[in-house]
Structures are given as structure tokens and as C-alpha cells.
Amino acid sequence: MRQLFKDYEVRQYVVQVIFSVTFAFSCTMFELIIFEILKVLNSSSRYFHWKMNLCVILLILVFMVPFYIGYFIVSNIRLLHRQRLLFSCLLWLTFMYFFWKLGDPFPILSPKHGILSIEQLISRVGVIGVTLMALLSGFGAVNCPYTYMSYFLRNVTDADILALERRLLQTMDMIISKKKRMAMTRRTMFQKGEVHNKPSGFWGMIKSVTTSAPGSENLTLIQQEVDALEELSRQLFLETADLYATKERIEYSKTFKGKYFNFLGYFFSIYCVWKIFMATINIVFDRVGKTDPVTRGIEITVNYLGIQFDVKFWSQHISFILVGIIIVTSIRGLLITLTKFFYAISSSKSSNVIVLLLAQIMGMYFVSSVLLIRMSMPLEYRTIITEVLGELQFNFYHRWFDVIFLVSALSSILFLYLAHKQAPEKHMAP
């Protein structure tokens, strides 16, 4: 929490509590999976803990967090300050309605269970979470090699940066001289007794069309020019910052660490291309893998390489390690992305809303990763998840994940390509 809020103070105690609680329960879920593999606790008590954990998480995700988000959004709008509670309840009801509607187009409704059963809620939460996961992984899969590999770095010289800085300062000077004229005009007008009022209300606007002092006309004209120039100065500033960042990356890539990351970049890009390929095949051939990687790996080694070893013993340990690695890297990746995102868009006004949004996203992400992790575990460990989560159609989730992953990866490739093409052209122009 300290990391996320280094520069801003989140005043409300409630927000911090909610965020920590969500995080804690999500981690407990993963611990339960690990316990499952290691057979730590008694089987029935594990089952009980699963149920309880799921209930609490769903309660938080579906009821509490959206309500608080609505509450904080409404308190930011100054107009509705009086009837805060009423409006936040309204917002929450709208959210529940859309949440429910979400379930209709998907084949997850089974008429056997009631409205508020766990299966219904989980299925919807699962859909949202899986979409999110697929979007993030699609984008990450493409972005990762792009950032690591130095092949894509444009060449930036010091002269470029200096030229851009000079342009920026010239623009600022132009803005200043125009503002000086405006300030002087305003001062002479004030001294002469004309007061420049912004036309207020309907009649004011009509009056100002017919009779307007020459001084104020001049001012509005100059103001428009100043606005255009200010926009230009902002663009130049952002471009200069971009050039500095590229220059630093070029320097970094010449060091050993940079070269190491460059090599990793090649490795990752191959992995990402393979994943995209697999996703396409899955969709085209309508195939969902039945066995998990661990058992398949063991089968391959046993059949083709002729190495005989105790399957049961090793499969437990290997699957434990694999699942552990997946969990740890995905949690770490998610938290890092969230932190970066938070720094980029935080401000003192909306920090409460953002924290709650992040808590919601995190909760949904973790729930759906539990769903998907089922795929990577051998058969005997899957049973408990299947038992607890009831009659969900797991195959559907995997298909859905593949589709969204593919869409997101392709669109981010397109996006990055366009951005990459545009940038060198801007610098070539004088």
C-alpha cells in the first residue's frame, strides 16, 4: 500500500481496508490450491475453506466494491453532494442490472439453480475476469518483445534534441509576447473604466453579438492564437521527453544488462509468437486441450525417451512447482502493471475511486485465473475445483480466452506498428 501511495495520501480508511481485504482473500485462494497439491489439511476442511473463501470474495466483488465506487464518484461531483447515498444506490442498481444482462448471450445459464447461487455469480465474474486477463496478456505478449529488443529503437542524436528544445523555447516566447499584449490591453481597459465581463446567461450572449467593445474583440482574437500556440508547446514538450527517453534506452542497451535483456527479448518474442499461433489453431480447429502440460510432458519423456521413473511422485512435485511459478509471476506482473498505471493517472481528487477500481480488477483477475489454472493441473487435483465451482462449462472459458487473446494481440500489433511508423516522420519534418 505504501508503494502505491508514495506521493498522495489516501485519506479514507475504508478504501485501504477494502483493498487489503480483497488482496488477502485472493491470495488465500492460491494458497488453497497449493495446499491441495501438497495435501496439507484434511480434505473436508479444505472444501469448507474453499466455499467460505469464495463466498466472501464474491460478496466483496459484487456488492461492496461497486457500491463504494459509486459513492466516491458521486461525492466528486459537487452538484449531487446532498443526496449522495441515494445516487450511489442508483448507480449500484444500474451496475447490477448490467452485470445480470451480461450473462444472457453466453451459454452459462442453467435453469437448475436459483438466482443468487454461487454458480451464477461466479460465471459472470469469470467472464469479465477472463476477458480482462486475455486483453492484458495479448497486449503484454506483443509489448514485451517490442520494449526489450533494441532492433526497434530509432536513432536519436543530440542535435535533434537541441533543435527540438530550441523550437519549444521559441514557441514559449511567442506565447509570452502575445500574453503581454493581452495584459497591457486589459490594464488600459481597466484604467479607462471599461470592465470586461464574460457574457453570462442567454441575454448576455445576444447582447454581446451586437455591441462589443473593440478592446474585448481584440482580446478574444489573441486568446485564440494563444490557445493554438499553447497546444503546440504541449506537443513539443511531449516529443522532447520522448526523445530523451529513447536516448536513454539506447545508452542502456549498450551496457551488459541491456544486452542481456535484449537476448531475453528475442526469447520472449519467439514464445509470444508461438502462443499466438497456438491460440489461432485452437480456434480454427475447435480444439480444447484435455490433458495438462505436466502429464503430457511426462508421457512424452516416458514414451519417446524411454526414461522410467515414478510418475505419481514426480508429477506432484513438478505440477506444484509449475503452478507456483505461474501464480507468482502473474501476481507480480499484475501488481507492477497496476502500480505503473496508477502513477500515470492518479490525482488527489480521484485516488479513492482508482484504488477501488484496482481492487475490483484484481479480485476478478484472481478469480478467473483460478478458473484457468485448472487447465494446468493433473486430473486428481482438478476435482476439488470442479466440485466447488459447480457446473461451469470450463471449455467455454478457455475458448473465450483464446479468442480475446488473439484479438487483443493482433490489435496491439497494429497499434504499435502505426505508432512506430508515425514517429520517425514527425522528426524528419523541419
Added chain:
Amino acid sequence: MASLDRVKVLVLGDSGVGKSSLVHLLCQNQVLGNPSWTVGCSVDVRVHDYKEGTPEEKTYYIELWDVGGSVGSASSVKSTRAVFYNSVNGIILVHDLTNKKSSQNLYRWSLEALNRDLVPTGVLVTNGDYDREQFADNQIPLLVIGTKLDQIHEGKRHEVLTRTAFLAEDFNAEEINLDCTNPRYLAAGSSNAVKLSRFFDKVIEKRYFLREDLVSKNCNLLPYSAPPFYP
């Protein structure tokens, strides 16, 4: 119109403390209706009468450069910001009275602006080992302004104001506490307006009337000569 002399003053502070509202209030005597984020730098101009009411009264343009961003920005953003710190004649440090972190960050802001000509060593002075000596021989006048005064409860006001008094002492600067949405804090004749006026007078003096002593000491105070740009 550009024939009046000019003076450059930086307005520094964390994101969201109210620098843009403050600059708008100072230059246009109006409250800013829709504050939005400042990307890069926005400039505004205030016409100031130096030594008002005396026979030596002269009008100057004061350029207020409102630089956006936070102290923890990436170093590429910091290098880009550094282009605005050229030949500065005065610095206004703005902090939020409801946010203690913004007051602590003022030390880092002032170091960033003043140490522009030194090689950056990556060692930032934190509050613990703050060295007042660094500001003892500083020739650039500083002013500390605390905003959002209206959001502090009556009971806590005393404690907050004592804290800011220490802050201003550390910088060897005057301090003003106000609320940028209420122009009456800077009404003509109030003590805040007098302090502001004194600060601007000091900046103009250092720039134009004491030039001979200072050219040799500090290269930050070279006369600000811009290419002649006539609209």
C-alpha cells in the same frame, strides 16, 4: 508593447497543489473556472508596478512560468523540464496545506531548479539531512505559498501554520497562505498583497539594480536576453 523590461519567475510544486489556479488569479484577477492538468509548461504575464506610489515607479512585465509534473518523474521528463530553468530571476514554491508530502517535496523541487548547472549526482537531499547552508548563498529570491487554506478545520489551523512557518524559514523566504478560489486573500492592501508586492520588487531589484555584483558570482543570473519577437 514589448518594450517594457521583463523578469522571469518560476512557479514550482507538486501535481495538483493549485499552481495553475494561483497563476491565473495573480495574472487575471479572476478565479480559474475549470482547472485541468498542466502538460509541460504554461506561461502567464503580470503587469507589476515597481515601487508603486513613489517617484521611481516603473512598470515591469513579470512572466510566471508554471511548470507541471512531479518530483518523481522519469529522468527523461526531468531533462526536458530543465530547459525551462534557464536564467531564472525568482522562484515561487507552491504546496498544498492539506497534503504534508507536497511541503516535503518542495526541498527537492528547489534543488532541481537551483542545481541546474551542477552535474546531477543522483543523491537527493531528504528532510533528515537537509543542509541549510545550501540556501545561505542563494541569490534567487524565493516565496512559499500554501494553498487550499479553506479546507483546513479551525482547530488544526494553528498546527499547520506553525509547520509552514518553519518551512519558510528553512528557505529563508516569505510565506503566504491562501485559497486560490477566493480573490479576497489577495485584495489590494491586505498583508498578503503587500508581501507579494515586496517579493516582486525584490526580484526586480536583484535583476536590474544589483547586476554588477552578481554577474561574477552566479551564472544563473545572466541577463535574460531573448530573440526579439514582435507579434
